[in-house]
Amino acid sequence: MTEPDEMIDRLEELIDARDASGASALLEALPAVEQSRFIDRLDDDTQEDLMMLVTPEQAASLLEKMPEAQAEDILDGLAPERAADIMEELDSDAVADLLGTLEDDEAEAILHEMEPEEAADARELLAYDEDTAGGLMRSEFLAYPLDATVGSVTEDMRSNAETYTDYDVQYAYIVDADERPVGVLRLRDLLLSTPATPVTKIMLPRPLVVHHAMELDELAQLFDDKGFVGLPVVDDEKKLVGVVMRKSVREAAADDVAEDFLKVSGLGGREELRSMPLVVRSRRRLSWLSINILLNVLAASVIAAYQDTLAQVIALAVFLPIISDMSGCSGSQAVAVSIRELALGLVRPVEMMRVLGKEMALGCINGLALGALLAVVALLWKGNPWLGAVVGGALMVNTIVAVSLGGLIPLALKRFDFDPALASGPILTTVTDMCGFFFVLSLATMLLPHLV
Amino acid sequence: MTEPDEMIDRLEELIDARDASGASALLEALPAVEQSRFIDRLDDDTQEDLMMLVTPEQAASLLEKMPEAQAEDILDGLAPERAADIMEELDSDAVADLLGTLEDDEAEAILHEMEPEEAADARELLAYDEDTAGGLMRSEFLAYPLDATVGSVTEDMRSNAETYTDYDVQYAYIVDADERPVGVLRLRDLLLSTPATPVTKIMLPRPLVVHHAMELDELAQLFDDKGFVGLPVVDDEKKLVGVVMRKSVREAAADDVAEDFLKVSGLGGREELRSMPLVVRSRRRLSWLSINILLNVLAASVIAAYQDTLAQVIALAVFLPIISDMSGCSGSQAVAVSIRELALGLVRPVEMMRVLGKEMALGCINGLALGALLAVVALLWKGNPWLGAVVGGALMVNTIVAVSLGGLIPLALKRFDFDPALASGPILTTVTDMCGFFFVLSLATMLLPHLV
Structure with missing residues (x-):
């Protein structure tokens, strides 16, 4: 121990x-x-x-x-x-x-x-919704009226120092009679002014405010664009209701990436700790696995339709899992690039033609390389160039299909408001499995006389 | 358009x-x-x-x-x-x-x-190494000698306001004659003191400093523990050489999660943008795919060894890709949980027995559920309970193997200083494929009279 x-x-x-x-x-x-x-x-x-x-x-x-x-x-x-x-x-x-x-x-x-x-x-x-300014803001903040002075503000801060320490204060807000923010006071400006100065003189007027319903994406952009530490949040009447901190926005954005990781790994985006009860962990994982096994059975039904061909060229059975796995890998790479580009805002869901062009070009190169490699393996093993042509050709074509689909699926899901990280994997592997099995077995059926 | x-x-x-x-x-x-x-x-x-x-x-x-x-x-x-x-x-x-x-x-x-x-x-x-305090720090900071006063500091800040704005100043440091940090001045304390006050009176003495070689993990913990916005970084002689900001540490930590995502997806942890040259993108993706195809061929060689059995029970060929894919999925879930727990510090690489116990228990439940489901599918399709027993039993046993291995591999890799996110996937799928193919085909060989 x-x-x-x-x-x-x-x-x-x-x-x-x-x-x-x-x-x-x-x-x-x-x-x-x-x-x-x-x-x-x-x-x-x-x-x-x-x-x-x-x-x-x-x-x-x-x-x-x-x-x-x-x-x-x-x-x-x-x-x-x-x-x-x-x-x-x-x-x-x-x-x-x-x-x-x-x-x-x-x-x-x-x-x-x-x-x-x-x-x-x-x-x-x-x-408030979790990933909006309202859901991310804190309701503790410093607000002073328009007629405050540097002296009155400093005095208030000094006498409430105890309470305010917890507020993580970087700015104070100046609000009008309707509680609408009209200015921002920076601590450093308070520092550099005499007590008699009216706050209206040193505040930054017309402060940038965000509506409580602003979404995380937009907030993250805003904080990236400007150097603010926090931004005032207002309600429908433009009243100050809270402050959203850069820190909270960053944390929420980082959590989103971590969630994507958990979704892609088949955990539904929810954090699992091994200290959780066994039934909870098992149920959560099974909910995704049981969908997946049905999709797998669906894909494998393509093989079942070609049992006669398989029975005559049993070597093909060795290559089916290889083609399934390799197409899945090629496709996952394209999925990951699309999910990252979507998260970074570098691609918009409507740009499907651009992504398709880029991925098809890459699919041709990688398909050719992988297909050739597999063809050589088949040739070395069985000494039959036709077998090499069938499995290599099928892998080549299916790689093009897999990377194109892998690039497009996240965009399509995002466009129709589904979660790309959650659904891309199962859709991709089911379709590429079906295509891959179909390519290799139908090609083999056509060329059967050369294979037996 | x-x-x-x-x-x-x-x-x-x-x-x-x-x-x-x-x-x-x-x-x-x-x-x-x-x-x-x-x-x-x-x-x-x-x-x-x-x-x-x-x-x-x-x-x-x-x-x-x-x-x-x-x-x-x-x-x-x-x-x-x-x-x-x-x-x-x-x-x-x-x-x-x-x-x-x-x-x-x-x-x-x-x-x-x-x-x-x-x-x-x-x-x-x-x-400095990228993910250390030295690599994350900035070399712009405010440092004042021990004999400074609130007045002299404020005066300096006022007259260099232009330059200092870029420094994102939250603290100033007080250094001794050897440039070693001996105190921290908070802006708010400057604000609440008279100009004649010596800085030694209001500084927080004996400030926490970090050595330039402190690693990202440890820094992230330190910032989580304490509320600091920035920490002074010192060299081997304890001289102040820079300031590492909470922000930079958080960003670097968030980048690490994003990198894990890119590694698990077979992109080697490097960001790919579709605007990069085609050859670069293709080469990077292929470098991982070509390793993977060799591992796949290795795994499929198990199938090749059982061609005689397959030739007699061709239906088995339909189930091989299902067992391979489902075991991979079950294992990936366990891999993701381990990678997350390692990143959060909730598990240490030496706790392999604890993880093994937790995952084996879960593997038994999920293996039973998935195995039973697949057995029913096989029974409905071919009407042969023996076929159901073979494929269901193999999936059950292999699920236990896959989740146990999936939980352990990241810990083992981490323990021997390999990157869990990069290598767990390929190792896992190769081993579970080989085991899965072996279980189903050797079981089928034993029970051959009941299957044909």
Whole structure:
């Protein structure tokens, strides 16, 4: 047993002995990811005990550092009263993010136990779509009226320093009588001005604001274009309702890439941790595998239709899985390029002809290379050039089909608002398998006299 | 032709007519990702013309917003003198990033043309490993001596406001006579103090510093643990040499996830854009495909060894690609979970027994479900329960093998310092194909009397 594993046992003992300060001291000595890993190793009951044992502040800080799936799992198991106490220690956007991962009735039970004001804040944020400015913003921000001065603002910041530290303040906003943002104050400008200066004199007027429904893509572009650290978010009446931070947008965008990875790998984009219950993990993976096996049976039915040919040239059976796998690989490369180009905004879904042209050209070169290679293998093995021509030719043609389709499928799915990362793989492999089996077996049937 | 495409034509005309202000006006009216897409659509010569036409500042700002692969491609085509002019408009870390993507002799040619001082800065940064604090830091920062006062610092900031705006200043560092950082000044503390205050009074003493060789993983953890926006980087003598920003660390970490995606998809982790030359794209994709086809031939040789059995039960040929594909899918899910858990630090490479236990349990459930499904398909099709037992049993056993291996391979690769995202897929599919083919065909050989 390695040293850290002994420390996990030690943590378990401390929790079992209800030693709150011992358990927190052990955890606090660890870096964040090790904290998450240690907690991940405890069984569900012990995790719950730990969350009851430490202070709500400590529990909140532990939850905040965990991968979302892990935090969700733990919150799930906690009594709503305790979960509410912990939620009250977190930023409004963190509360909304965590409650958003739970089932509606579980989130409601926790909200019910929270301070009415904080629950109302969280409910408001929860009402926004996850990947919009409203869903990404925090409702804590600094706003001052038009008649404020540098002195009054500095005075307010000084006297509320405690509260504002948590706000991660970079700007303050100047709002008119209708709570509409009319200017932005930068900290550095406050620094360089005398107390009597009216804020209207040093604020940047007509600030850029974003509507709460602005989508993640557009926000990410905006932050890329301009150097802002945060942007004010307004509602339909143009009232200031929150601030969306560059950091939150970046994190959400990075999560999207990670999600694509989980989707392409057949995990439906949801994070799986091995500490989750076996049935949950098994069910999630099976939901995708069971669709896939049916698609596989469909593709294999093409082979079944050519059993007579196969029976006469049994060597073909050796090449069918090769052609299926190689076409899948060639196609996946093209899928990945399209998904990346879509994510980077370098291709638009309507540009199908451009992608088709580019991929067909590449398909011809790679198809020729791979087809020739496979033909040589077949020739060396059986000494029959016709067999080489059949399997090599089929692989060549199918490579062109696979890369063209692989390039186009993500664009087509995106155009009709389906998720390219989720659906491209199964569609691609089913179609390329069917085509590949058809090419090799129909070609073989035509050339049967030369093959037997 | 859609409207934006007409605008690309218009851009091309403006460039051909050498209309610098027209071309910049058109580009500047676009959001960043559209700028990159427009430039991506121009042919290589026109891209080069554009970079010569606009000012170096404008060219720098265009390059900075592009995906790295695109910027590399454009820099590649520019005369070193022009490239050097453009580089001089960028932050030291951006210069190092861009030059780092070029071949050594190309980067050297550009450095040779740059102002000696800026070239020296870039060379220094280039000497550091890419994913370390040194490689991620910028060499622009604010440092003041121990005897500075709030007044002298504010005065310096005020008079150099122009230069410092580009530094993205959040902190200033206080250094001793040996240039070692001894304190951090926060902007907000400057704001709340009188000019006569010595900086030593308001600085945060004994600042956390990181050594230039600290790796990305560790940096990401550090920024996750603490709320810093930036951290001072020191050399072997503990001298302050740069500042690594949270932003750069986050970006590098997000790039790593994107790279994993490109590796798993058989693109070797390098970004491919469809605007790259056909031969480059084809060669890069083929380098992986040609390894893969050899592994496929190796796996298929198992089938070749059982030709006699296949010839007698030709229906088996229909199931071979299904078993190969389904095992691959089950295994990929487990690979993805391991790669994610490794990236999140939730599993360590030595925990192989834990992963094996978790995956074998899951493999039994999913193997049973998928095996039963395939057995039913075989039974319905041929009416022979023995055939169902052979293909269903083989898929069941092979699913257990595939998920166990899929979970373990990334850990084993990581342990011996290979890249899990790059090598897990090919190793997994080759082994599971060989096992799957062996299970179904050897089982069929044993039960041959019941199958014919």
